[in-house]
Amino acid sequence: MTLHQYITKIDRLYQTGNAREHSYRGDLQNLIMAILPDVLVTNEPARVDCGAPDYVLTRKDVPIGYIEAKDIGVDLASKTLKEQFDRYKSGLTNLVFTDYLEFHFYKEGVFTTKIEIAKIINGAIIPITENFEQFTQLIKNFSLTVTQTIKSPTKLAEMMAGKAKLMADVIEKSLNIDDQNESRTPLKNQMLSFQQMLIHDIDNKSFSDIYAQTIAYGMFAARYHDPTLPTFSRLEAAELIPKSNPFLRKLFQDIAGFDLDYRIVWIVDELVNIFLASDVAQIMKNFGKSTKQEDPVVHFYETFLGEYNPALRKARGVWYTPQPVVNFIVRAVDDILKTEFNLPQGLADTSKIKIKKTIPKFDERSKTKSKITGEQDTEIEVHKVQILDPATGTGTFLAEVVKHIYKKFEGQQGIWSKYVNNDLIPRLNGFELLMASYAMAHLKMDMLLTETGYKPTDEQRFKIFLTNSLEEAHPDSQTLFSSWLSDEADQANAVKRDTPVMVVMGNPPYSGESANKGEWIMSLMEDYKKEPGGKEKLKERNPKWINDDYVKFMRFGQHFIDKNGSGILAFINPHGFLDNPTFRGMRWSLLQSYDKIYTIDLHGNSKKKETAPDGSLDQNVFDIMQGVSINLFVKTGEKKTDDLAQVFHYDLFGKRELKYDFLSNNSIKTIDYKKLPNVAPNYFLVNKDFDIQEIYDEGFKVNEFLLSNSVGVVTAKDAILVEENYKNLIGNVERYYNINVDAQKIQKVTYRPFDNRYVYYDTKLVERSREKVMQHMLNHNNLAVVINKPAQGGPDFYTDVFVTNTIIDQSTFSAMKRSAFICPLTRWVKLIDLNFDIINWSVKYEFVDILNQC
Known part of the structure; x- marks a missing residue:
């Protein structure tokens, strides 16, 4: 033509x-x-x-x-x-x-x-x-395409991100079409298996993001090991994925095959072309030369995500743990193993113990001896110092353990490779939920061990598993992809069930009220939802902050240390559990389990607007608002059952660099901790003036004095349902809801101090009406005390008391983290048969006489 x-x-x-x-x-x-x-x-x-x-x-x-x-x-x-x-x-x-x-x-x-x-x-x-x-x-x-050689890690990360972003879009559209056609393609089956077995609320978009990133980093790992730079293909990638990562290897064997979904073949091949122009091993040759703030592999991943989707990076919490923090925690665990457990080699220990394990019992009379007739107990020998990072992310903590131990072996390559095979890889365990981070963790361990001169002599896998730490294994759904996930979960479950974990370390996720609500972890969490002493249910109306993921991971770690009878839990996590009154049952449980607790409060809580004691700037070690602390929980098994742990606390304020330098230049042995007393009922793990508390405790709790109380109203549509002008409110409601306004539902509300407005108080329209308490303030000549209760992450003190004769807004005192509570002085009870109300004091009986005398 x-x-x-x-x-x-x-x-x-x-x-x-x-x-x-x-x-x-x-x-x-x-x-x-x-x-x-x-x-x-x-x-x-x-x-x-x-x-x-x-x-x-x-x-x-x-x-x-x-x-x-x-x-x-x-x-x-x-x-x-x-x-x-x-x-x-x-x-x-x-x-x-x-x-x-x-x-x-x-x-x-x-x-x-x-x-x-x-x-x-x-x-x-x-x-x-x-x-x-x-x-x-x-x-x-x-x-006439001329392949441009890629030499810069930043350029490679950006180009990978461009391909991966396009791939994710293609995968998402393919899955959406599968949904419209009600088609169960292999790609859709993989998504459903992932949803069933790992992240139950994942949607097509989120799965597409994870899947595209996993393919990108799988190819990255394959190309890193490629000795034939002039050639690269999907088939080569499948052959080059290290055998230390069997899941990713199986996934790439599927991607390399003829059955790869034809809708995504073209973009996968585009990604191949990026790596064909890259010598990944040369680009990443400086791996291991970390600075205080940059782990090269994680920095590469952050550059990738910054180009791929900056919002996703923030939502996933992909904020690597700063090197000085990781290094301090690893060194602290090493020191504690030496001093508290009499293990001179610390983390490098190779000693073994015998444990009982239940295995299948076979029929000895059958020819093949393959018929299972039951179960039997046997003794096996395993390493004593088993290490687990239950939220391993990109493998930062496990990599730091390797680097710390390697210092003892530098220059002894022959001994080192044998040690890694026999006494290191079998002791390092990691669990990770996200495929992309999982692939990165394997990549990091692989690159680090290669950098140290380690040469594998067998097909031993790294014990980093793609699994949900907080759940037990899900059954195989009979698809190829699900069988790979099931195999990962089975091996992870073997660690949970049989491995005598002695060290649990890491940086668990923080996610408010977590979606991880599996039966297994929630049953363990019940121990934290009791009053100190463990007998009474926690007397908190809404203890939802205890369901934060980091708290669940602390309970997870405590479970393993208790099960082992001794060990160390070493986390960096939000510091709210140290002194939030709602966490008193959790603190008591920790004090009962462990012998010694070391806490370094790194502060930096911008929600509380924390400053250093001298008024100078106090910065977080992460780019987040929540303050954090380093926490080391030690259980030797020698403490008496009824004794509580000794608590050692240190406050570290200041700029980020100062905190990094402090951690780098100190060890657990050189820090001037303050020993704290165990004081009921809150058992705070921070330094308090307990003499003042004794005076404070002579008073009474507001909710014990004023029996009827509630947090304020939340309309969720203030622009429509709240107005300064009565007529404007009527117009807003009629236009928005297309209804005739009921004048009896227009009530005054204390919106802010000395700022009374009108609210359309229809319990069907108001998001949280708090009707049970607010009814006592409607159309009655009543008075109420209004106090502020700090919310999670807000200031930990009560600053305001107010009196009102109207219902109140939840944010009466502030729109930021300080919920207003209303406590009516009287309660009105309607007697329907007599058609009038009677009035009762909303005050505990023993205080009535005091009020009558006022």
């Missing part, structure tokens, strides 16, 4: 008035193939529906370029096309955008040139023949 023929054909279609974008696709396909006879130009509608550009150009099965076509006359600079075009530009290195008449060329996401071969004049498409020769040459040049 010539250019004249092409324009004649599309003009004929255009003149009908019925042609649409797809009407011209075949003609453009034939034109490009006529200009490039050695190139296959593919247009597959099913792929296009799933996010692929309209045309894929390949030469000998290798993608060389892409063309995205819009309808004739569409403005290619339109803002409505920006999101799609930007996605393609960031993910595809050789790209053309066209409306079939004008062609825009992009290289590495950068605009290079444009050319017009025809224009619309008086309703007809008229050729611009003087541009034909230049257009033909541009298309030929477009097909």
Whole structure:
């Protein structure tokens, strides 16, 4: 087909008035193939529906370029096309955008040139023949891809992110189409298996993000081990994934096969081309030369996520634990093992113990002895110092353990490799929920051990498992993908069930009221939801903050240390549990379990607006608002049952760098801890003036004095349901809800101190009406005391007392973290038969006489 023929054909279609974008696709396909006879130009509608550009150009099965076509006359600079075009530009290195008449060329996401071969004049498409020769040459040049060698880790991370972002979009669209067609494709089955066995509330978008990142980092790991730089393919990647990571290896064997979903083949192959231009081992050769703030692998991952999706990075909590914090915790655990457990080698210890294990019992009389007749107990020998990071993320803590131990073996490579095989890998255990982080953790361990000169002599896997730490294993759902997940869960469960874990360390996730509510962990959490002493249920109306993930992980670690009879739990986590009154049952449980507790409160709580004692700046060691603390819980098994742990506390204020330097230059033995007393009923793990508390405790609790009390009203639609002007409120409600206003439901509300407004108090419209208590303030001449109760992360003191004769808003005192509570002085009880109300004091009986005397 010539250019004249092409324009004649599309003009004929255009003149009908019925042609649409797809009407011209075949003609453009034939034109490009006529200009490039050695190139296959593919247009597959099913792929296009799933996010692929309209045309894929390949030469000998290798993608060389892409063309995205819009309808004739569409403005290619339109803002409505920006999101799609930007996605393609960031993910595809050789790209053309066209409306079939004008062609825009992009290289590495950068605009290079444009050319017009025809224009619309008086309703007809008229050729611009003087541009034909230049257009033909541009298309030929477009097909001559010159691979640019990638040498910068930042450039590689950015290019990987572009491909992965496009891949995630393609996967998400494919899954959405599967849903619309009610089709159970292999890709959809993988998503459903992941949902069933790991993250139960995951949706198509979130799975697509995780899956795309996992493929990207799997290829990264494969290319790192590739000795043949001139070649790379999906098949090579499957062969090169280290045997130390069997799950990822199996996943890539699936990706390399003929059954890979045809809708995503093209973008996976695009990712291959990125690595074909990269020497990953050379790019990452400085791995291990960490600074205080940068672990190169995690820094690479953060650069990747920053380009891929900055919001996702923040939502996932991908904030690596600073090196000085990790290093301090690892050194502290090493010191405690030496001093408290009489293990001179500390974390490098190779001693073994015997444990009982239940194994299948086979019928000795059968020929193959394969028939199981029951179970039997046996003794096996395992290493004593078993280490577990239950939220391993990208493997930072386990890698630091390796680096710490390696210092004893530098220059002894022969001994080191044998030690790693026999006495290190069998003791390092990690659990991770997200596939991408899991892949990164394996990659980090692999690269670190390679850097130290370790040479594997067998196919031993790293004991980092893709599993949910807080759940027991889920049954295999009989798909290939689920069988791989099930195998990971089974091996992780073997660690949970049989391994005598002596050290639990890490940085658990923080997530408010967590979605992890499996039966196993929630049953363990009941110990934290009791009053000190463990006999009475915790007397808190809403103890939801105890359900934070970090608290569950602390309970998880405590369970393993108690089960082992001795050990160390070493976490960095939010410091709220140290002194929040709601956590008193948790603190008592910790004091009962452990012999010694060391806490270093790193403060930095911007929610509380913390400052150093001298008034100077106090910064968090993370880029988060919650203050954090380093916590070391030691159980030797020698403490008497009724005794509580000794508590040693240290407060560290100041700028971030000061805190880093302090941790780097100190050990658990050199810090001047303050020994704290165990004081009921709150058992605070922070320094308090307990003499003042004794005076304070002589008073009485407000909720014991004023029996009827509640937090204030939350409308969730203040702009509609709250107004300063009575008439404006009526108008707002009628317009928004299209109802006739009931005047009896318009009530005064103490919105802020000395700021009374009107609220449309319809319990069906108000999000949280607190009607049980608020009814005593409606249409009655009543008074109420209003106090503020600090919420999670807010100031830990009571500052305000107020009196009102109306209902109140929850944020009466402040919109920030300080809930207002209302305590009516009297309660009104309606006697229906007599058609009038009676009044009762809302005050505990023994205080009535005192009030009557006032």
